[in-house]
Amino acid sequence: MSADPRLYDGSAGPPPSPDPDSAWVTGGVLFAGVLMLCQGVVAALQGIAALGDSDVYGSVGDYLYRFSLTSWGWIHLVLGVCAAITGAGLLKGAGWARVAGIVFASLALFAQFLFLPYAPVWSVLMIGVDIFVIWALSAYRPPAAEVAPL
Numbered sequence: 001m002s003a004d005p006r007l008y009d010g011s012a013g014p015p016p017s018p019d020p021d022s023a024w025v026t027g028g029v030l031f032a033g034v035l036m037l038c039q040g041v042v043a044a045l046q047g048i049a050a051l052g053d054s055d056v057y058g059s060v061g062d063y064l065y066r067f068s069l070t071s072w073g074w075i076h077l078v079l080g081v082c083a084a085i086t087g088a089g090l091l092k093g094a095g096w097a098r099v100a101g102i103v104f105a106s107l108a109l110f111a112q113f114l115f116l117p118y119a120p121v122w123s124v125l126m127i128g129v130d131i132f133v134i135w136a137l138s139a140y141r142p143p144a145a146e147v148a149p150l
Contacts, residue, residue: 028136029098033090035129036101040084043108047077072115079108090137098137105133 050073067075083104089097109130112123 028132029090029140032101032133032136033087033097035133036083036087036090036105038087039108039126039129040080040082040087043076043080043083045080047073047075047080049073050076067114072118075111076115079104079111083108098140101137102134105130105137109134 050069052073082100086097086100086104090101109127112126112130116123
């Protein structure tokens with residue numbers, strides 16, 4: 001009996017990795033930039049609505065991760081502005097924007113999870129968007145810079 005794990009799990013080799021040159025990946029980065037820009041603006045507006053003490057968000061009963069709407073307003077406003085700036089950086093091709101995009105999409109994902117009781121459908125949709133943005137920015141590898149001979 002062989003100790004080869006491939007005989008037990010049915011795989012024929014290492015799992016496939018995304019091709020960094022595929023249209024899905026390169027187009028995904030452009031789409032991730034647009035999504036981050038739009039999501040950032042919407043999150044900032046969501047934060048302003050929560051800060052304005054309007055009736056946009058109803059009261060939530062007992063909830064383990066309950067914060068005041070003012071706290072949620074500031075969280076969404078700050079994350080939204082950072083995401084919008086990062087999305088604009090992605091669209092301009094800034095090198096820092098890819099790592100910042102992964103960080104801010106991850107933070108937004110956690111914030112939307114904690115915000116589920118206030119806006120459940122919207123939060124689930126935004127979690128899906130954040131997962132796509134993280135995937136697209138993680139799978140992309142910028143083309144190698146060509147070094148000119150001296």
